[in-house]
Amino acid sequence: MSTSPASPRSRREFLADAGVLIVGFSLFPRASHASSLGRPPRVATAPSADALDSWVVIGRDERVTVYAGKVELGTGVSTALRQIVAEELDVPLERITWVQGDSRLTVDQGRTVGSGSVKRGGAQLRRAAAEARQALLELAAKQLNAPVSQLEIADGVVSVARDASRRLTFGALIGGGRFERTISGRASVKAPAAYKVVGRPIPRVDIPGKVTGKHVYVHDLRLPGMVHGRVVRPPRIGATIESLDERSAAKLPGVIRVVRKGTFVGVVAEREEQAVRAAKTVNAKWEATPVLPDAADLYTSFKSLATTERVVGETGDAAAALRSASRPVRATYRWPFQLHASMGPSCSVADVRADSATVYSATQGAHQLVAPIAALLGVPSDQVRVVFTEGSGCYGHNGADDVAADAALLSQAVGRPVRVQWSREDENAWEPEGPAMLFEMAGAVGADGKIAAWTYDAWTPTHGARPTRDPATLVAGALAAGNAAAGEFFSGGGERNARTTYALPNERVTSHPVPAFPIRTSSLRGLGSPQNSFANESFMDELAAAAGIDPIELRRRHLSDPRALAVIDAVAKRAGWTSGASAPARSGVAGEARKGRGFAYVQYDRTEAYVAAVVDVDVRPDTGSVRVRRVCVAHDCGLVVNPDGLRNQIEGNVIQAISRTLKEAVRFDATRVTGVDWNGYPILRFSEIPDAIDIELIDRPDQPSVGAGEAATSPIPAAIANAIFDATGARVRQVPFTADRVRAALRA
Amino acid sequence: MRELPTATIRIRVNGADHQVYAEPDTPLLLVLRNELSLNGPKFGCGLGQCGSCTVHVDGAPRRSCVTAVSAVAGKEVITLEGLGTPERPHPLQQAFIDEQAAQCGYCINGMIMRAAALLASTPRPSRDAILSAMDANLCRCGTHMRIVRAIERAAGGSAASPTGREG
Numbered sequence: 039m040s041t042s043p044a045s046p047r048s049r050r051e052f053l054a055d056a057g058v059l060i061v062g063f064s065l066f067p068r069a070s071h072a073s074s075l076g077r078p079p080r081v082a083t084a085p086s087a088d089a090l091d092s093w094v095v096i097g098r099d100e101r102v103t104v105y106a107g108k109v110e111l112g113t114g115v116s117t118a119l120r121q122i123v124a125e126e127l128d129v130p131l132e133r134i135t136w137v138q139g140d141s142r143l144t145v146d147q148g149r150t151v152g153s154g155s156v157k158r159g160g161a162q163l164r165r166a167a168a169e170a171r172q173a174l175l176e177l178a179a180k181q182l183n184a185p186v187s188q189l190e191i192a193d194g195v196v197s198v199a200r201d202a203s204r205r206l207t208f209g210a211l212i213g214g215g216r217f218e219r220t221i222s223g224r225a226s227v228k229a230p231a232a233y234k235v236v237g238r239p240i241p242r243v244d245i246p247g248k249v250t251g252k253h254v255y256v257h258d259l260r261l262p263g264m265v266h267g268r269v270v271r272p273p274r275i276g277a278t279i280e281s282l283d284e285r286s287a288a289k290l291p292g293v294i295r296v297v298r299k300g301t302f303v304g305v306v307a308e309r310e311e312q313a314v315r316a317a318k319t320v321n322a323k324w325e326a327t328p329v330l331p332d333a334a335d336l337y338t339s340f341k342s343l344a345t346t347e348r349v350v351g352e353t354g355d356a357a358a359a360l361r362s363a364s365r366p367v368r369a370t371y372r373w374p375f376q377l378h379a380s381m382g383p384s385c386s387v388a389d390v391r392a393d394s395a396t397v398y399s400a401t402q403g404a405h406q407l408v409a410p411i412a413a414l415l416g417v418p419s420d421q422v423r424v425v426f427t428e429g430s431g432c433y434g435h436n437g438a439d440d441v442a443a444d445a446a447l448l449s450q451a452v453g454r455p456v457r458v459q460w461s462r463e464d465e466n467a468w469e470p471e472g473p474a475m476l477f478e479m480a481g482a483v484g485a486d487g488k489i490a491a492w493t494y495d496a497w498t499p500t501h502g503a504r505p506t507r508d509p510a511t512l513v514a515g516a517l518a519a520g521n522a523a524a525g526e527f528f529s530g531g532g533e534r535n536a537r538t539t540y541a542l543p544n545e546r547v548t549s550h551p552v553p554a555f556p557i558r559t560s561s562l563r564g565l566g567s568p569q570n571s572f573a574n575e576s577f578m579d580e581l582a583a584a585a586g587i588d589p590i591e592l593r594r595r596h597l598s599d600p601r602a603l604a605v606i607d608a609v610a611k612r613a614g615w616t617s618g619a620s621a622p623a624r625s626g627v628a629g630e631a632r633k634g635r636g637f638a639y640v641q642y643d644r645t646e647a648y649v650a651a652v653v654d655v656d657v658r659p660d661t662g663s664v665r666v667r668r669v670c671v672a673h674d675c676g677l678v679v680n681p682d683g684l685r686n687q688i689e690g691n692v693i694q695a696i697s698r699t700l701k702e703a704v705r706f707d708a709t710r711v712t713g714v715d716w717n718g719y720p721i722l723r724f725s726e727i728p729d730a731i732d733i734e735l736i737d738r739p740d741q742p743s744v745g746a747g748e749a750a751t752s753p754i755p756a757a758i759a760n761a762i763f764d765a766t767g768a769r770v771r772q773v774p775f776t777a778d779r780v781r782a783a784l785r786a
Numbered sequence: 787m788r789e790l791p792t793a794t795i796r797i798r799v800n801g802a803d804h805q806v807y808a809e810p811d812t813p814l815l816l817v818l819r820n821e822l823s824l825n826g827p828k829f830g831c832g833l834g835q836c837g838s839c840t841v842h843v844d845g846a847p848r849r850s851c852v853t854a855v856s857a858v859a860g861k862e863v864i865t866l867e868g869l870g871t872p873e874r875p876h877p878l879q880q881a882f883i884d885e886q887a888a889q890c891g892y893c894i895n896g897m898i899m900r901a902a903a904l905l906a907s908t909p910r911p912s913r914d915a916i917l918s919a920m921d922a923n924l925c926r927c928g929t930h931m932r933i934v935r936a937i938e939r940a941a942g943g944s945a946a947s948p949t950g951r952e953g
Contacts, residue, residue, distance in 0.1 A: 111890070112889045112927060113889065241883065242886060244891065245883055249879045249894055250869075250875060251865065251867045251895060252871070252872055253891060255825075257828065258819075309820065311808075311809065311813065311816050379926055381830050381890070381893045382828055382829065383829070383831075433926070462830070682886055686886060686929070689928060689932065690889055692928065693928025694926070716833070716835040721924060723924070724918075724921045724930055724934070725918065727931065730931075
């Protein structure tokens with residue numbers, strides 16, 4: 039059996055040309071670049087979800103190449119998905135080569151969004167791997183002259199039971215050949231009890247490269263002949279150009295061209311620092327019509343802009359129940375615009391030629407980006423190839439798609455590969471923001487100690503505006519056209535977890551979409567779920583406090599799902615929750631922190647992961663400062679594929695949620711976003727992290743895996759608010775919980 | 787077409803001497819990345835605010851995005867690549883692997899470079915000293931707990947962690 043590291047060059051001969059595996063300048067000599075990138079890939083047929091050969095290719099060298107439509111966004115999912123394939127195919131994990139998110143090579147598994155990669159993407163890969171395993175067994179049965187029932191399969195070798203001499207490796211069975219087989223879905227998959235790889239804390243495959251500078255991000259690509267582009271930004275889409283000094287910029291050393299298309303203005307230069315200088319020298323002046331409301335009027339503007347409403351869920355007669363309640367509780371909550379705020383501003387490299395366009399992008403949807411890029415360039419879609427190349431963590435729809443369009447336009451203009459690196463200001467001002475939300479809640483607890491009435495009304499701009507076929511859904515296309523097109527609307531984004539999972543007899547949950555708002559918004563981690571859960575779980579706490587009931591107990595009275603109760607009980611036990619209603623004292627010793635503890639529970643998207651959290655805080659009443667000291671989380675997302683990867687995700691969700699809750703809000707004036715650096719958009723620092731994040735994973739091998747990329751964010755904001763109340767008696771209802779807001783709540 | 791900047795600057799990076807052509811005020815970060823193909827240091831803000839671009843200059847952590855290349859002439863620059871490789875990682879890099887202390891990993895260059903400088907001057911830092919030293923660096927994925935653990939591990943401190951591996 040061969041263990042040569044040479045690439046499989048049989049069916050997927052074009053692999054070496056594909057770019058994905060060879061673009062790392064530091065990994066490969068310049069020569070291999072020049073020789074391989076010049077030729078277009080030879081592709082016989084487009085990948086098809088039904089065809090096994092579209093998913094798995096086994097080389098004579100025993101390498102198993104897997105083609106995945108779902109991509110690595112920094113969550114570790116490419117390791118988890120490898121585990122699933124390695125498990126089902128009985129092949130060592132390190133023998134798997136991973137190709138991801140290439141519009142020409144991989145099956146379109148849909149965008150990598152909504153914590154769906156393991157749940158949906160993993161299920162597809164499992165079926166493909168199981169089919170491949172079945173095919174290999176059948177091939178071996180013929181060649182070894184033994185029935186499948188007498189065959190054993192392990193570590194990429196099929197052998198006859200009790201006759202170790204009769205064995206064939208996967209490479210010997212099919213190396214270099216095609217399966218020519220449809221995925222029937224009938225190949226048996228392993229029982230979870232038999233798992234050896236799934237369920238183990240396998241170290242992530244990408245981390246050694248990431249801690250040594252060897253991992254190749256899209257930011258690190260260098261194509262032969264590549265030059266550097268920058269885009270000159272107006273205050274907003276639709277602003278007209280008043281003046282522009284193209285001539286001075288064009289005369290600078292190294293400048294290749296100043297590109298103008300409508301209000302899209304970009305520069306291309308030989309060297310990166312030359313492009314930066316040229317973009318400044320262009321010295322563009324734009325018309326600056328005030329289009330944004332005063333920050334103080336933001337939420338009232340939502341109410342006047344929303345003209346329709348949608349009842350998300352209704353039981354009984356909430357209005358009547360509220361009218362007859364003896365002590366109704368009402369509360370208004372507010373959540374600001376927030377940023378994905380990726381550490382690395384978005385970057386892309388595009389190579390647009392006369393008859394082809396290749397775009398390297400950290401996009402969440404390589405396949406979905408093809409059509410708008412093609413339309414932007416005015417070329418047929420089959421000439422455009424989008425190759426996912428990992429970027430900085432995105433946490434949703436950040437600038438990755440937009441910068442790809444910038445690079446494509448500039449590359450087309452100069453006929454050379456162009457790398458565009460957004461500045462920090464570009465990123466903060468132009469990424470599609472997570473929308474602000476306004477909530478009005480009302481409810482009451484009846485004499486029986488249960489919730490008698492519950493109403494929810496929320497106002498929010500769209501949480502989903504992904505690129506469509508219309509290039510004006512990308513910033514470059516919108517600037518070229520002079521106005522933006524509506525992106526792909528994801529219904530339900532703002533309504534995610536609008537309705538709780540509590541059984542409420544008189545409930546009315548109504549959403550009020552804000553149809554158009556001058557700030558461009560789209561999907562940020564969790565979409566509406568963290569915000570909705572902030573309102574719902576804060577209000578739950580307010581009802582409990584008003585009725586004098588322990589906050590966990592009040593929730594338990596409205597839940598029957600054993601998995602919900604299990605995470606709640608687990609976190610209460612782990613945190614040492616002491617029953618009783620919050621009875622905070624408002625007085626305190628000056629200069630001393632008051633301690634408090636808050637609880638919240640969410641089942642993500644009502645059908646996904648169960649998460650319960652207890653947060654301990656210190657609040658300084660004199661300064662208003664809040665410090666999260668400890669977070670306990672109990673988490674059930676079904677079968678756990680990689681427990682350490684899952685913990686990493688939960689910790690990340692918790693930290694990011696603390697940051698969003700305590701610190702983050704997009705600042706803007708009448709014309710533009712103004713919080714364009716890390717001082718203007720501060721995030722959590724090391725000195726502000728909790729002392730401990732204590733996680734209990736509830737593994738459910740008998741239940742399908744659901745996503746974990748977003749769920750643990752959702753309960754944290756309310757748990758912090760509830761802890762502040764427990765500490766001080768002050769209810770903070772507007773995010774972020776800045777010191778000023780906390781002091782104001784203490785005075786209220 | 788191509789107009790090379792006139793200035794020639796000699797810099798010493800990871801133990802090797804290089805002659806680079808760049809305007810003297812070019813950020814060191816761009817020279818390291820674009821001229822020397824060192825991808826460890828990352829562009830995060832260009833403002834010296836986030837730390838993703840951190841390198842060592844004569845042993846001290848420096849923001850290479852706001853350091854002019856001319857300012858390091860005659861000095862010793864070390865990048866993440868100069869610490870170790872996947873095959874022979876520096877103890878701190880190994881600790882980050884052992885603690886799985888990365889998500890997207892974009893900030894990790896700065897975390898390791900800053901922590902390496904800390905441990906060089908303070909081999910057994912307290913947790914507070916670690917938090918204080920790392921406060922200048924930002925991470926968006928929320929990997930902070932693991933980063934702290936990795937630094938503690940590399941310092942030979944307790945590997946037992948408050949976040950726990952149990953459960």
